[in-house]
Amino acid sequence: MLRERSLFLQRLLFGADLTLIALAWVLAWIVRFEVLSPPGWIPIETYLGFLPFVLAVWGGVLLVSGLYRTRRAQRLTLVVYAVARAVVLGLVVSLGALFFYREFSFSRLHVLLFAGFASVFLVGLRLAIYTVLRRGRESGRNVRRVLIVGAGKAGQRLARAFRHYPWMGFEVIGFLDDREGAVEAEPPDPLYPESVERPTVLGPVDAIEEVLEARGSVDLVYAALPLAAANKIQIVAEACARHTAHLCLVPDLFGLDLLMNSRVSDVDGLPVIHLLDEAPFDFRQVIKRAADVAFSIAVLILLSPLLAAIALAVKGSSPGPVLYRQERMSLNGQTFDILKFRSMPVDAEAGTGAVWSTKGESRATPVGAFLRRTSLDELPQFWNVLRGDMSVVGPRPERPTLIEGFRQQIPGYMLRHKTKAGITGWAQVNGWRGDTSLTKRIEYDLFYIQNWSLWLDFKIVLLTVWKGFVHENAH
Template identity: 70%
Template sequence: MLRERSLFLQRGLFLADLALIAVAWVVAYVIRFQVLTPVDSVPLSYYVQFLPFVAAIWGGALLLSGLYQTRRAQRLTLVVWAVARAVGLSLLVSLGASFFYREFSFSRLHMVFFAILSSGFLVGLRLAIYAGLRRARQKGANVRRVLIAGAGKAGQRLSRAFRHYPWMGFEVVGFLDDRGTTVEAEPPDPFYPEQTFTPEVIGTLEEAGEVMDRLASENRPVDMVYAALPLAASRKIEGLAAECSIRTASLALVPDLFHIELLLNSRISDVDGLPVIHLMDEAPFDIRTVVKRGLDIAFSGLVLLALAPLLAGIAIAVKLSSPGPVFYRQRRMGLNGLTFDMLKFRSMPVNAEKASGAVWAQPGENRATRVGAFLRKTSLDELPQFFNVLRGDMSVVGPRPERPVFISEFRHRIPGYMLRHKAKAGITGWAQVNGWRGDTSLEKRIEYDLYYIQNWSLAFDLKIMAMTVVKGFVNENAY
């Protein structure tokens, strides 16, 4: 119910935002050409005919900006920041599109007024909606009373979510738990760190019917019962279903899976009407995935084009440093465990590992050539991997791929190691820009890789790319 109401509000907001953007576009024209400096040579029709294109561009940019994510907090500062980010992205896309249209030049002042007006309208709309909904809820309008069965992590997080979205109109009347009133508050949830409370247990699971009848007699009938219980508690869930079936309360299941530590991209899907719970999965394919791939191709193409003279110089230096090919192809494991040949500039003599076999790079080793040692220290030997990105084997940002021979050892020694292959391997990553590369802690590296996968966004990728450039390519752990 919470998700359905959130989606309804998001779609309504999106349509309202598009309408306000159209209004801001016209009002900006009036201010620029009829109030400040009246100009008859630029009729309103010139700007109105571009409204469909403006709406399409801004609609796509607003969706990509994350403005309609369900976790958006309702603090004024966060609302303003979210709108500012969305407007900034929309303006950037609009200006980029107008660059290719030469038949008509938009007024720069008009675009400034348009940005200010659209920002004000979008923020004002949200403040008006939230203020109206809060006022209506305070008066008891359409409030739905919720009883949560299970006061564990799942139940407490659910209650925090209802408190976090008071404008949704869900009132938690209490918890049912067989532990009685001894249930303690769980540690602060990272999604809602400011909300810490001790759950109010008003009965056991077997007393569900009595509790609902008592609340009904107090003129507080329960509308929804959420069973936030482990999957092993199937008999208790059946008991709740029986009690709800002879009353008007609806029943929803929220499986308590927090005892499973290694969850990744968990979600619920539908297969021919059957609900399927995904505990460990790769990121679902959506528009952001398409945009990420487009950015990978564009960025890699530009890098290879811009650095072509440098790449040619390195290739000559490698060829002159020792006999053998310029490039070194090494088998690595990528997305979903598929292997590929990762390209590098050759930094060691040919057959350097023939006698020793695969060896983990360590400080003080002398296997590299003089040119190769410099390339490794500056990470310039990694530049050919942009060809891997163009081929689709890798992404610009993602967990660094490893050799299968080492993975066979790490997968049994480090919990969750294989989960890093639920994302496409990258040239740079969150672990690398934080110094976890080379002969450093594998456990910390995996921790940072999994954090990246769980919190991935386009903005996160751009941050990592910027950190890679700012911190430079030279690293004390690169050898």
């Protein structure tokens, strides 16, 4: 129910946002050409002709900007930040597209006014909606009373979500749990760090009939129980069937150590819970792939003189090919040949076999050692990105031979293959590269997969450029 209401409000909000974007576009023309300059300098019809294009661009930008994630609409600072990010991204995309249009030049002042009006309108709308809904709930209108069966981690997190979204109008009256007095407050989690309260347990699960009778105004019952408690779920279902309360099942899966991209789908009407899965395909991944291709083409073209110089240096450093091919593993365990500028003699691993590079090793040629220290040996991997083997951002791919040992030693190691491997990643920009803790590296890789967004990718690319390619752990 929470999700359905949230989606409905988000769609209404999206439609209202597009209306306000159109209003900001027209109002900016009025102020620019009717108020600040003589009327009729550029007719409004010219700007209105581009309005459908503007709405299409901004509609896509708003959808991928994270502006409709409900948790962002709670604090004013986060609302302003999310709107500002969407406006900046919208302007960049719009101006980039209009750069190729040569019929006439858009007024720079009009664009600035449009950005200002759009920002004020988008923030103002969210503040108005939040204020109206909050006041309505405080006055007792449209409040739905919720009973949660199960005071474990899932049940408490559910209650925190309802408290975190007060404008949704859900009031938790308490919990049912067989542990009763032994129930303790769960520690905060990243989504709701500020909401920690000892749960109010009204009685054991078997007392649900009495609770529903005594509190006849219960609208929703959430069964947040472990899958092993099927008999308790049956008791709850039978009790709700004798009353008017709706019943929702929230399986408590937090007892499982490893979850990745968990979600619910259906097969011919049968609900299917995905516990370990790759990220579902959506429009953001289309944007990510398009950005990968565009960025890789730009890098290969702009750095072509540098690439040619490195190729000549490698060729002169020792006999053998310029490029080094090595089997690596990427999305869903699929292997591919990664490309690097060769940094070692051709027979460097003839006696050792596949081993991890370590600090101070002497296998690399002088040119190869420099390329490794500066990470310039990785540049050919942009061709792997164009081929679709890799992404610009993602966990660094490893050799299948080494993975055989790693996956037995490190819990969750193979989960890093739930997304496409990358040239740079969250672990790398935080210093976990080269001969460093593999456990910490996996921890950062899994954080990236679980919290992936286009903005996080952009941040990682900026950090990679900002911190430079030279690193003490690069060897």
